Amino acid sequence: MKPTIYDVAKAAGVSIATVSKVINNTGRISEETKKKVLDVMEELRYQPSVVASALTGKRTYTIGLLIPDLANPFFAEIARSVEDRGQELGFSVVMCSTDNDSKKEAKYISLLKQKSVDGIVLAAGFQNDTVLKELVQEKFPLALIAREIPELAIDSVVLDDFLGGYQVTEHLLSLGHRRIAVLAEKARSSKERIRGYRHALQNAGIEFDQSLILASEATVEKGYRNTVQLLDSSDPPTAIFATNDLLAIGVIQAGRERGIGVPDDLSVVGFDNTILAAIVDPPLTTVAQPIHEMGRQVMDILIQRIEDEKKMKQRVVLLPELVIRKSTKPLQVKK
Amino acid sequence: MKPTIYDVAKAAGVSIATVSKVINNTGRISEETKKKVLDVMEELRYQPSVVASALTGKRTYTIGLLIPDLANPFFAEIARSVEDRGQELGFSVVMCSTDNDSKKEAKYISLLKQKSVDGIVLAAGFQNDTVLKELVQEKFPLALIAREIPELAIDSVVLDDFLGGYQVTEHLLSLGHRRIAVLAEKARSSKERIRGYRHALQNAGIEFDQSLILASEATVEKGYRNTVQLLDSSDPPTAIFATNDLLAIGVIQAGRERGIGVPDDLSVVGFDNTILAAIVDPPLTTVAQPIHEMGRQVMDILIQRIEDEKKMKQRVVLLPELVIRKSTKPLQVKK
DNA sequence: TTGAAAGCGCTAACAG
């Protein structure tokens, strides 16, 4: 059987209170007994039970991470960065892939609460507002990453999506493109990116064309389908801004299939700068999110919140960076 | 404050023992009181504390998943499949990315034990044999996925790597290739794949050339470097078998840089059939691992082990499937 | 069919 605090107390000839104190470095213990206890702990390979200590009101040192899909490289990278920072700070993270399904979201949240996690970080795309509001009301430690909910006061770290959309569009405009389509996912961040896009168009005096905006789920498949649709229209775009890399890859594939070369006949820009962007051919011009930094910051913020529920709420906005690769090119004037 | 079992007992006018019994569906309770208790539980939105129940010797319904790197698509997919099955069965999974660092492995294992997880699944590439042996000795519930340790009796679900390597090589041989290099990672599974490769060569009466085997870490970068090295050698291969997709992508990139076209001048085969394989250009001929099935099976096996430590140990071997795409082609005879 | 009570391993007053 695993040794308990009683075992080490007995072996060290002290009380469990004393052992507890040396474990937690609280109270005042003579160097001598402290050393003895430490020695015994080592000898017995004693490890305090987090479960027991949690029951007395202490932390579980575990947080939940809700993301749409762990198999999506963008979220996998977010998860990794959150996990890394958690590890550094002594927190474990339990993974919850929700598939943007509000049922699963609710189920996971409920599960996490039963398990007394110390806090939860929510990544992009949380559908279930009701559950969220409850969490906020009961002041459950929460932090958002790559996701904003303007109407709720929740700590969050986000990318400046507006700027990202703006940068993309400006880049495309500078290459001479005027007819720029947007493949968007149905998330709020996409709306911001589109807003940036519109703003850039406006600055350039170009009229916004709603028919150029297509919304769908964030998959290669959808990117492909929507691109086919665009390409088959009477007045196809010369550039496509996909609000994530997966969609952008779908664009490239559709182009290839239709004999529309990227970037020669069609420029395409992605978003997120996932590992995929560097791997597709042509390598994707895309917007880099500082994922590692974001993961680090949510964890820090969440843990601050856990430690002090009255701490000022904050929203950290990080800036995107346009990574120009080979999928965009000056517009060829038709001869 | 969150309601406890006492709150519902009081509100229902029964003892906590009774409440406990209806929660766990144990003992004999009259339909009447059962209903009352259930109602009260609902009304109070009571959720039993997993922490408290774990302290009395019950499960935590949490398992640990150790993988090299969550940001690697192959492992992300494994993680997702494990998580999915866990979710179905009521288990949470806490993620641990080890970077194949035996220090981190030991640290994570220790942490997981402190948190009283019910079991651990270990994915490919566990360095720290000492820790592992201890775990086995103390009969800690363990299961391996995509990883075999012949000298240790541990439940595991693996791919038939030998067959995978054989299939790849046979395919390449059938295309007329005779000089086939291998980029391997330093894992046992790679050794098996190489064994399959050698076996296929032998069957074809081709002599094995050790200089054609290069080992490294599993990154695009390493694949690139090693390919450059091969290409610059006096007698370069006409085909390269990379033991995972990441390496294979490095091969393609190196080829592109050197003006060696894939598949025209060089055939390349990957392994794992990650999302990347479908996305690179040319799409990668690769070996598909039934990841979803593997994840499902490890979880099932692990949970069986948790429930009955004396259950027969087993090793499930799933079969690979060669997915032929565009990165391989019959050898061009030089004119 | 129900409930009283002992304990799971640990923490935190409080006393000494």
Next chain:
DNA sequence: CTGTTAGCGCTTTCAA
């Protein structure tokens, strides 16, 4: 500086 003790929320005999 150290120990006694009362919980934390739940499960599980054992009586009633």
